[in-house]
Amino acid sequence: MGVDTEERGTIDQLRVLIGGSWREGNAEPLSVISPSTGQTIASGRASSPDQVNEAVSAASNAFPALANLSAHERAGFCHGVAAALRQRIESMARDLALEQGKPLAEARIEISVAAEMFEAAAEDGKRLNGEILPSADTTRRI
Incomplete structure (x- = not known):
């Protein structure tokens, strides 16, 4: 059972930001459970090691432009x-x-x-x- 969107705000699924784009994780399933209600407030999949490496690489590639x-x-x-x-x-x-x-x-x-x-x-x-x-x-x- 989920929480109403109005009460929850904006989060209902977990995603990863890689190189400026939101993507679905492709590892094991995850759920965020509210300790105050016991209800699932977000779900999705964890990031795989390859996705983590891709995100780190994208951040490293963006650094020179930001540093300048x-x-x-x-x-x-x-x-x-x-x-x-x-x-x-x-x-x-x-x-x-x-x-x-x-x-x-x-x-x-x-x-x-x-x-x-x-x-x-x-x-x-x-x-x-x-x-x-x-x-x-x-x-x-x-």
């Missing part, structure tokens, strides 16, 4: 994440409360704090002063 962004571009990315968290706070808080068996008010605070941390990281990154030291390896910055 300016501090202000990275700040914009972090502000975007914070805005997305705030936009979805109610559905994410419902999911978190059901998944962890915590009060909805506490889950809202947790999502808000995550958004605040992204905003702080965005602004702190713009204020970092440092120097790039010479390196024998021209592909690295120190």
Whole structure:
């Protein structure tokens, strides 16, 4: 027996993000059981070792482009994440409360704090002063 979608929020199946696309796992079946209701709130399949390796490879391939962004571009990315968290706070808080068996008010605070941390990281990154030291390896910055 499942939980109403309205109560549950947005999560009803487990998927893995690989290279910007959501995919079904292809290993053993998994279920997320709410400790507060005992009901299944999400189900799917675990990621296989090959999928994990593919995800790590995709993340590694994306890193150089992200590393070459300016501090202000990275700040914009972090502000975007914070805005997305705030936009979805109610559905994410419902999911978190059901998944962890915590009060909805506490889950809202947790999502808000995550958004605040992204905003702080965005602004702190713009204020970092440092120097790039010479390196024998021209592909690295120190």
